[in-house]
Amino acid sequence: MAHHVKDMIRTHPSTTRFDQDALEACIHACFDCAQTCTACADACLAEEMVAELRRCIRLNLDCADVCEVTGRILSRWGEEGIQTSVLEACRQACRLCAEECERHAEMHEHCRVCAEACRECEEACDRLLAA
Amino acid sequence: MAHHVKDMIRTHPSTTRFDQDALEACIHACFDCAQTCTACADACLAEEMVAELRRCIRLNLDCADVCEVTGRILSRWGEEGIQTSVLEACRQACRLCAEECERHAEMHEHCRVCAEACRECEEACDRLLAA
Amino acid sequence: MAHHVKDMIRTHPSTTRFDQDALEACIHACFDCAQTCTACADACLAEEMVAELRRCIRLNLDCADVCEVTGRILSRWGEEGIQTSVLEACRQACRLCAEECERHAEMHEHCRVCAEACRECEEACDRLLAA
Amino acid sequence: MAHHVKDMIRTHPSTTRFDQDALEACIHACFDCAQTCTACADACLAEEMVAELRRCIRLNLDCADVCEVTGRILSRWGEEGIQTSVLEACRQACRLCAEECERHAEMHEHCRVCAEACRECEEACDRLLAA
Numbered sequence: 280m281a282h283h284v285k286d287m288i289r290t291h292p293s294t295t296r297f298d299q300d301a302l303e304a305c306i307h308a309c310f311d312c313a314q315t316c317t318a319c320a321d322a323c324l325a326e327e328m329v330a331e332l333r334r335c336i337r338l339n340l341d342c343a344d345v346c347e348v349t350g351r352i353l354s355r356w357g358e359e360g361i362q363t364s365v366l367e368a369c370r371q372a373c374r375l376c377a378e379e380c381e382r383h384a385e386m387h388e389h390c391r392v393c394a395e396a397c398r399e400c401e402e403a404c405d406r407l408l409a410a
Numbered sequence: 411m412a413h414h415v416k417d418m419i420r421t422h423p424s425t426t427r428f429d430q431d432a433l434e435a436c437i438h439a440c441f442d443c444a445q446t447c448t449a450c451a452d453a454c455l456a457e458e459m460v461a462e463l464r465r466c467i468r469l470n471l472d473c474a475d476v477c478e479v480t481g482r483i484l485s486r487w488g489e490e491g492i493q494t495s496v497l498e499a500c501r502q503a504c505r506l507c508a509e510e511c512e513r514h515a516e517m518h519e520h521c522r523v524c525a526e527a528c529r530e531c532e533e534a535c536d537r538l539l540a541a
Numbered sequence: 542m543a544h545h546v547k548d549m550i551r552t553h554p555s556t557t558r559f560d561q562d563a564l565e566a567c568i569h570a571c572f573d574c575a576q577t578c579t580a581c582a583d584a585c586l587a588e589e590m591v592a593e594l595r596r597c598i599r600l601n602l603d604c605a606d607v608c609e610v611t612g613r614i615l616s617r618w619g620e621e622g623i624q625t626s627v628l629e630a631c632r633q634a635c636r637l638c639a640e641e642c643e644r645h646a647e648m649h650e651h652c653r654v655c656a657e658a659c660r661e662c663e664e665a666c667d668r669l670l671a672a
Numbered sequence: 673m674a675h676h677v678k679d680m681i682r683t684h685p686s687t688t689r690f691d692q693d694a695l696e697a698c699i700h701a702c703f704d705c706a707q708t709c710t711a712c713a714d715a716c717l718a719e720e721m722v723a724e725l726r727r728c729i730r731l732n733l734d735c736a737d738v739c740e741v742t743g744r745i746l747s748r749w750g751e752e753g754i755q756t757s758v759l760e761a762c763r764q765a766c767r768l769c770a771e772e773c774e775r776h777a778e779m780h781e782h783c784r785v786c787a788e789a790c791r792e793c794e795e796a797c798d799r800l801l802a803a
Binding site: 599600602603606607609610613614617618619620622623626627629630633634637 | 730731733734737738740741744745748749750751753754757758760761764765768
């Protein structure tokens with residue numbers, strides 16, 4: 280399955296303020312985490328014990344929305360201030376969602392996978408903010 | 411034209427940490443600003459002098475995305491930390507987009523209207539963060 | 542609370558293929574319904590009987606997503622083919638979500654309000670497709 | 673770079689009506705195309721000849737929105753009717769955007785890459801609708 284993130288960075292007529300590899304990894308992780316969190320909310324909803332997964336579902340939905348918008352905003356080469364504050368919101372949403380999913384990772388494998396995607400995205404935001 | 415923001419706050423089975431009027435105003439302003447910025451980007455794109463409106467279009471698109479996700483996240487009664495950081499990102503995007511649109515408000519009426527929507531949303535975020 | 546949909550249609554440098562009033566009503570209904578469905582999913586999630594509201598929550602989330610993207614695409618004056626097929630998907634999502642919400646409108650007032658928003662959006666899409 | 677689409681399908685407590693490989697490929701292609709189109713709109717905006725790329729930018733933005741919502745809706749295991757109509761809208765948006773990007777693929781490499789992502793997504797929607 281092909282990905283085009285790297286090629287789109289390479290062929291943009293402007294130059295990015297970010298390290299290209301860190302930017303590529305972060306855009307990728309944002310869209311990956313948005314998908315994973317959307318799917319995890321749906322999987323939680325299908326569990327018998329859905330009533331105990333309310334906080335997880337809410338965090339999944341919030342995290343999916345924040346990751347998606349962060350992926351979009353990093354795909355546009357706009358204002359540094361907006362990118363930084365969105366990256367900070369994304370890192371925080373990923374951390375909170377990962378912590379919650381990790382709590383029932385042993386019982387629900389989709390939460391284990393989702394926690395992994397959240398941690399990868401948290402770290403990718405971290406690296407881009409540090410770069 | 412009916413709006414349902416107030417009714418949805420009133421009928422939610424939980425209670426919100428926010429002042430209900432400030433929350434209603436902010437959710438409303440976020441969706442309104444998302445629409446206005448999306449339309450302003452398209453109007454700018456249709457202007458003869460589109461080449462001089464690049465920064466405005468990018469800010470419109472970024473601001474629309476941030477406002478929309480803020481409106482969604484405020485419509486869910488989730489984590490305070492995520493709501494605060496998203497509100498801060500939204501306030502900033504609205505301020506930057508308003509400043510840019512105000513620069514050509516005399517030449518392009520859609521930018522004048524958009525700047526107004528951005529300022530209203532910036533203030534609504536401000537009030538919700540202060541409350 | 543001010544709205545800017547009408548002003549943004551009026552100040553766009555191009556002319557729309559749609560009837561302006563029907564377009565304004567539909568864009569407005571799409572964003573209103575996106576907000577209402579997002580809030581209804583969250584309210585359902587907070588109900589004691591959440592396990593019986595799974596289908597409603599899923600429809601709320603799907604409908605919110607489709608309405609939002611329809612509102613965005615109608616705010617850009619692009620391809621007729623894309624606008625038509627998105628309007629058809631939106632009308633269908635609103636109808637299905639309204640039908641489900643109406644089933645428990647007596648028990649959950651947020652579902653009654655949400656069904657109303659969905660029906661308004663369904664009709665607004667209908668009118669725009671017919672115009 | 674890890675992807676979690678397959679794992680999220682595998683660990684969902686319900687079974688999907690779709691062929692699992694076709695579903696995985698389509699979800700993946702939708703998010704990939706949403707990213708690529710968002711980036712292509714921004715790259716077109718940065719070109720000197722932006723005035724000649726208006727239609728391309730609009731199609732990029734519409735296609736990004738439709739692909740993203742299709743990826744989200746396929747990540748939830750909801751109503752067949754909604755999934756089918758969204759897939760049809762997505763296939764059409766991808767085809768139109770690919771046709772436009774192909775027109776200036778020789779001049780702008782980002783349009784060549786974007787056309788490729790759109791064609792992959794169009795075919796993935798096709799296969800899922802046919803399955």
